Amino acid sequence: MGYRIVVAGATGNVGREVLAILAEREFPYDELAAVASPRSQGDTIEIGDSGKTVKCQNIENFDWAGWDMAIFAIGSDATAIHAPKAAAAGCIVIDNSSLYRMDPDVPLIVPEVNPDAIDGYTRRNIIANPNCSTAQMxxxxxxxxxxxxxxxxxxxxxQSVSGAGKAGMDxxxxxxxxxxxxxEKDVQKFTxxxxxxxxxxxxxxxxxxxxxxxxxxxxxxxxILDPRIKVTATCVRVPVFVGHSEAINIETEKELSAEDAQRILREAPGVVLHDKxxxxxxxTPVECVGDFATFVSRVREDPTVENGLNLWCVSDNLRKGAALNAVQIAELLGRRHLKKG
Known part of the structure; x- marks a missing residue:
């Protein structure tokens, strides 16, 4: 017996990617609904390469009762309207927007990092998916x-332009x-x-x-990781269609050699170490497109601090940064709380 799952925002970049990943990972659903804005009502949407299709329904009058979970990819404004309705009807919301990420009553989940935190979903019936750049890091x-x-x-x-949606890619x-x-160059989406x-x-x-x-x-x-960690970031948009890259410098309390870090990363869930x-x-970002993993390269010691390391981190932001992480949350939710059969 499988789940009844909804994909909200199924016609957008992330929504379509969610559908593809559900098919690729053979997510155990008995029924799948695709919902979006009224203008997409009746559109036929392919479920990845499965050969199956689904008709898009109008989110404005969708009945959330009886559905197990919903993956939202509709932006904060629309989520603020529809997520509480779904949650109140008993449908657990997995939200890709930034709306609930810092809500103390909503768990912010990366399954490889803090799976136990998902147990807190019962407070609001909502689970938040982190920002794409945070997730891979x-x-x-x-x-x-x-x-x-x-x-x-x-x-x-x-960060690639797909992080700004279809308008950024266009x-x-x-x-x-x-x-x-x-x-003459047309500047609209970016500054x-x-x-x-x-x-x-x-x-x-x-x-x-x-x-x-x-x-x-x-x-x-x-x-997600530890409130004691000090973090400073500079975020830059680059002319790459898909795939976010990060140059990360870390300082640790205990000594950790580059060789030990490589060994640890080689065995870590969700990580592929490619470091020759x-x-x-x-x-590079071009090489990670379409892959599930977070790729780590250029691991080396930083001699300017006592216990320092540098590394290079690349991931497909439409996958691990959004759609894949949301599906992984759905899988985790099912295993821990919504067991079927």
Whole structure:
């Protein structure tokens, strides 16, 4: 006996990826509903490469009663309207937006990192999925934290335009074409030209000069991994379609050699260590697209601090940063709390 699961926002980038991953991982559902805004009602959506399709329903009048769980990929504003309705009807919400991440009554989950925290879902019937850049980083940090206790993290991100949705991907494509044919560059989604450029600005600026994306990495890492860890971040948008990259510097309480860190990461859940000290002996965002893993490369000691390490971390942000992590949460929820059959 399988689950009854809803994918909210099924016509968007993340929603379609959720459907694909449900098919790839053979998620045990008996019934699947796809819902989105009224303009998508009646659209036929493919469920990955399974050969199956589903008709999109109108989220405005969808009846949540009797459904086990719902993966939301509809943004904070729409989630604020529909998630409480689903939760009140007994449908457990797994939310991809930022709305509930720092709510003390809502667990913020990366299954490889803090699976036990999911037990707190009963307070609101809602589980939060972290920011894409945070999710891949904590997967890499967790085994090192367990081994040597991380005190401080300094991270610089190189985030793809897909993190800004379809509009971000379209802008990179259009600007690249405009530059090659000599047309005037059209800047709409981003604050500056993104083609052949990098922009050190993601989300809104805060009073202290940081951006909200940087703030998310700080507070979410503390909530997921350890509130004692000091984190500082610089988040940069780069002209890559899919795949976020991060240069991470960590300081640990205990000594941890690069060799020991490599050994630990090689065995860590969700991590693929690709670290050869030779040309091409590392993973780039282009190579991680479509993969489930968080790839770690360039592990080396930092001689400027007592116990320091540097590493390079790459992941498909539409997968581990959003859709995959949400499906993994659904799998974890099923195993721990909603056992069928």
């Amino acid at each position: 904590v997967v890499a940090l967790k085994p090192l934290h367990d081994a040597a206790t991380i005190r401080r993290v300094v991270v610089s991100t190189y 802008e990179l494509w259009n600007q690249t074409r405009q530059i090659f044919v000599g047309d 500056k030209q993104i083609a052949f450029n990098v922009i050190p600005h993601i989300d809104k600026f805060l009073d202290d000069g940081s951006t909200k994306e940087e703030w998310k990495m700080v507070v979410e890492t503390k909530k 000290r030779e040309d091409g002996g590392y993973t």
